[in-house]
Amino acid sequence: MSRRIPAAVLTAGAAAAVLAGCTSTAPADNAGGGGPITVNATDTACEVSSTTAPAGKISFDITNAGSKVTEFYLYGEGDRIMGEVENIGAGLSRNLIVEVPDGGTYTTACKPGMVGDGVRAPFTVTGSAARQVDQNTKLAEATAGYKRYVDSQVGALVPKTQEFVDAVKAKNVEQAKALFPVSRTYWERIEPVAESFGDIDPKIDGREDDERDPGVGFTGYHRLEKDLWVTGLQPDSPAIADRLQADIADLANRTKTVELTPVQLANGAKELLDEVATGKITGEEDRYSHTDLYDFKANVEGSQAAISALRPVIDERNKALGATLDARFADVEKLLENYRQGDGFVLYTSLNEDDKKKMTAAVDALAEPVSQVAGAVTA
Amino acid sequence: MSENPPDTSEPSPSAAPAQGDATPTTTSGVSRRRLFGLAGAGVALAGAGAAAGYGVAEASAGPATGVVPFRDTHQAGIVTPAQDRLHFVALDLSTTDKAAVQDLFKRWTDAAERMTSGGEVTVNGAVGLNPQSPPTDTGEALGLAPSSLTLTFGIGASLLTKLGLTDKRPPALIDLPRFTADQLEPARSGGDICIQACADDPQVGVHAIRNLVRMGFGTTEVRWSQLGFGRTSSTSTEQATARNLFGFKDGTNNLKAEEPALLDEHVWAQGADGSDWMAGGTYLVARRIRMHIEIWDRTSLDEQEKVIGRTKGEGAPLGAKAEFDTADFSAQGSDGEPVIPEDSHVRLASAQALRGVQILRRGYNFVDGSDGAGHLDAGLFFVAFVRDPGKQFVPMQRALARKDTLTEYIEHNGSAVFACPPGLSAPGSYWGQGLFT
Numbered sequence: 001m002s003r004r005i006p007a008a009v010l011t012a013g014a015a016a017a018v019l020a021g022c023t024s025t026a027p028a029d030n031a032g033g034g035g036p037i038t039v040n041a042t043d044t045a046c047e048v049s050s051t052t053a054p055a056g057k058i059s060f061d062i063t064n065a066g067s068k069v070t071e072f073y074l075y076g077e078g079d080r081i082m083g084e085v086e087n088i089g090a091g092l093s094r095n096l097i098v099e100v101p102d103g104g105t106y107t108t109a110c111k112p113g114m115v116g117d118g119v120r121a122p123f124t125v126t127g128s129a130a131r132q133v134d135q136n137t138k139l140a141e142a143t144a145g146y147k148r149y150v151d152s153q154v155g156a157l158v159p160k161t162q163e164f165v166d167a168v169k170a171k172n173v174e175q176a177k178a179l180f181p182v183s184r185t186y187w188e189r190i191e192p193v194a195e196s197f198g199d200i201d202p203k204i205d206g207r208e209d210d211e212r213d214p215g216v217g218f219t220g221y222h223r224l225e226k227d228l229w230v231t232g233l234q235p236d237s238p239a240i241a242d243r244l245q246a247d248i249a250d251l252a253n254r255t256k257t258v259e260l261t262p263v264q265l266a267n268g269a270k271e272l273l274d275e276v277a278t279g280k281i282t283g284e285e286d287r288y289s290h291t292d293l294y295d296f297k298a299n300v301e302g303s304q305a306a307i308s309a310l311r312p313v314i315d316e317r318n319k320a321l322g323a324t325l326d327a328r329f330a331d332v333e334k335l336l337e338n339y340r341q342g343d344g345f346v347l348y349t350s351l352n353e354d355d356k357k358k359m360t361a362a363v364d365a366l367a368e369p370v371s372q373v374a375g376a377v378t379a
Numbered sequence: 380m381s382e383n384p385p386d387t388s389e390p391s392p393s394a395a396p397a398q399g400d401a402t403p404t405t406t407s408g409v410s411r412r413r414l415f416g417l418a419g420a421g422v423a424l425a426g427a428g429a430a431a432g433y434g435v436a437e438a439s440a441g442p443a444t445g446v447v448p449f450r451d452t453h454q455a456g457i458v459t460p461a462q463d464r465l466h467f468v469a470l471d472l473s474t475t476d477k478a479a480v481q482d483l484f485k486r487w488t489d490a491a492e493r494m495t496s497g498g499e500v501t502v503n504g505a506v507g508l509n510p511q512s513p514p515t516d517t518g519e520a521l522g523l524a525p526s527s528l529t530l531t532f533g534i535g536a537s538l539l540t541k542l543g544l545t546d547k548r549p550p551a552l553i554d555l556p557r558f559t560a561d562q563l564e565p566a567r568s569g570g571d572i573c574i575q576a577c578a579d580d581p582q583v584g585v586h587a588i589r590n591l592v593r594m595g596f597g598t599t600e601v602r603w604s605q606l607g608f609g610r611t612s613s614t615s616t617e618q619a620t621a622r623n624l625f626g627f628k629d630g631t632n633n634l635k636a637e638e639p640a641l642l643d644e645h646v647w648a649q650g651a652d653g654s655d656w657m658a659g660g661t662y663l664v665a666r667r668i669r670m671h672i673e674i675w676d677r678t679s680l681d682e683q684e685k686v687i688g689r690t691k692g693e694g695a696p697l698g699a700k701a702e703f704d705t706a707d708f709s710a711q712g713s714d715g716e717p718v719i720p721e722d723s724h725v726r727l728a729s730a731q732a733l734r735g736v737q738i739l740r741r742g743y744n745f746v747d748g749s750d751g752a753g754h755l756d757a758g759l760f761f762v763a764f765v766r767d768p769g770k771q772f773v774p775m776q777r778a779l780a781r782k783d784t785l786t787e788y789i790e791h792n793g794s795a796v797f798a799c800p801p802g803l804s805a806p807g808s809y810w811g812q813g814l815f816t
Binding site for chain 2: 328357362365367368369371375
């Protein structure tokens with residue numbers, strides 16, 4: 001949770017008017033011809049039936065033939081997320097329709113276990129969909145693109161938190177402990193958006209020592225974290241778990257109407273790194289479970305998603321900045337991989353001072369250019 | 380008193396000015412210099428009384444600007460009359476990309492030249508640019524005088540290794556040996572780069588280092604830093620000798636700016652020393668010396684004076700009357716013992732005892748709060764500039780570490796050596812340029 005007071009409560013009202021580049025389940029242009037592109041995802045492979053498609057709406061049918069939960073992404077330059085499907089369980093199929101207006105080289109990726117860079121392959125889009133692109137369109141596409149990202153994260157946050165909640169209620173402590181950092185991943189990626197609803201964040205992600213209004217209790221992830229790791233499950237733990245799920249559902253409803261500006265996007269990306277610098281590097285956030293590195297990773301991913309959405313505008317205004325951002329994000333990712341353990345991360349308590357210093361330096365190095373983005377897109 | 384600031388007030392550095400930086404502040408921008416101009420008279424008077432800046436000393440230049448020229452034969456901040464405040468930082472490279480390092484050195488030079496003249500990191504950087512962007516200048520020095528700010532740049536041997544430039548390593552840039560009783564902490568020692576900021580106003584020095592560090596994120600990271608107050612030596616005959624935290628005058632026999640021949644002999648590297656790119660440069664030795672203040676304060680005055688070898692009040696060598704009287708190391712008391720004890724600091728550190736070795740000291744007192752056990756974490760941040768650390772600092776410190784009674788009251792817990800290249804007299808030249816050519 002952030003200790004900052006939300007600087008700008010995002011406009012929660014009319015849905016974003018511009019829906020260029022939207023993901024939908026409507027019939028796709030290429031559906032009539034060769035049919036959707038099929039993606040056969042396994043635990044080690046990502047077989048895409050065609051590596052090329054004409055510009056416009058492109059439809060992917062993804063089947064998870066593996067044993068791990070997976071994700072499918074289509075990336076543009078700088079890992080800009082053109083479209084993605086999260087949380088595809090083993091044996092399940094999902095459809096993704098993504099609008100790609102410009103020809104060029106893109107990247108497909110399956111992420112078995114939902115970790116790392118995934119199994120990647122180049123994907124060529126030919127021609128270009130006719131349209132007038134001006135500055136406002138690009139900015140609108142950026143915010144719409146990030147809105148899709150938020151939707152996809154919320155789409156995974158709800159069922160993943162439900163799994164966690166179910167484990168708590170079943171008194172399955174080990175399973176609940178394993179699900180705790182994973183369910184938080186989706187929350188941490190979009191935290192600035194969630195925090196824009198000032199009343200939700202304290203309930204979901206408040207810490208024990210936060211100041212609260214009289215009669216307001218300590219609830220949410222960190223309350224259950226304490227129950228699981230420190231005190232043992234309490235008589236009211238199931239009720240707290242249900243309450244968390246209800247608050248998450250409330251968040252999911254409200255994010256449907258959230259409207260973001262490019263500056264909010266850029267500042268959200270910066271705030272996620274501020275979170276890392278003030279809460280994760282200190283090991284303060286997950287003080288009972290010490291699973292801070294999961295949050296760290298998720299904050300960085302969320303920041304990158306926001307920056308990637310703005311990437312076409314950044315490239316136009318300040319080409320060098322985009323390249324610097326790529327390099328610095330890569331540095332942080334690489335550093336984090338050193339602490340990978342299985343599908344997750346080592347406990348924060350296993351890090352020494354030198355490890356923490358390296359992380360501070362990498363986050364400082366990344367946060368400086370990220371802090372330039374808001375200025376670049378408003379220049 | 381002229382109303383017109385000298386031409387150096389807003390430099391137009393020819394070395395790669397930052398984007399949007401080319402316009403001089405003739406419009407609505409706020410620059411430190413201009414604010415200073417408005418308040419110039421008051422500040423100048425205040426400056427003349429206390430820690431007079433270089434500009435004050437150079438009365439012929441007109442108003443007291445407190446600006447030390449950035450470009451000169453030698454780097455500023457070495458024989459510049461010691462300012463009263465220090466912020467010293469040691470940085471490590473976080474990249475091995477030579478071009479990125481070279482680019483940073485250029486940008487640093489540009490910003491340093493601007494800041495030492497009283498300007499911001501970039502023109503209008505604090506409040507005059509895009510309000511959606513973080514300011515390029517952090518702003519805490521707005522309205523403050525240039526304050527004789529000097530920024531002195533050095534490189535460690537480890538930088539040469541990381542960038543594959545070991546053929547550029549000057550013979551004098553040695554790794555110090557371990558001295559008796561050293562308690563060195565890695566987190567206070569070494570570094571690929573150092574930047575020494577000295578100023579009459581602590582906020583001006585801190586502002587400079589903070590902004591240079593910020594510019595380096597992604598290319599450099601801070602290894603350690605040290606704040607200092609109260610210069611502990613005089614580098615000019617114009618300065619009174621200052622006192623260290625043991626209450627004694629320090630630096631009485633220091634090399635002085637007014638002794639060019641001695642500086643050439645003991646401070647400035649010469650072309651014949653084996654490294655062309657360092658000719659006119661010097662070597663900086665830094666030692667963080669924790670002083671056990673509480674123990675010292677329980678020591679009798681007589682003992683304190685014997686440990687140092689000078690009187691506490693006047694600073695005279697024992698047996699003499701005035702501070703600058705020659706120390707008579709052969710004098711014996713009525714008990715047949717030397718008046719200046721064999722194990723006294725003054726005797727062991729003297730040129731006589733060290734076969735003519737002299738150094739230019741430029742240290743500062745520090746108090747980093749308390750140590751958590753109720754004692755001051757205080758001492759002397761020793762900085763010396765020498766032509767050859769192996770021939771000057773090493774024999775001196777070796778003698779002191781083994782024999783000096785003062786060692787009982789102090790502890791060396793930080794250490795570093797840096798090569799400080801010559802000054803940037805050529806227009807457009809930048810810090811560390813000699814490494815890349």
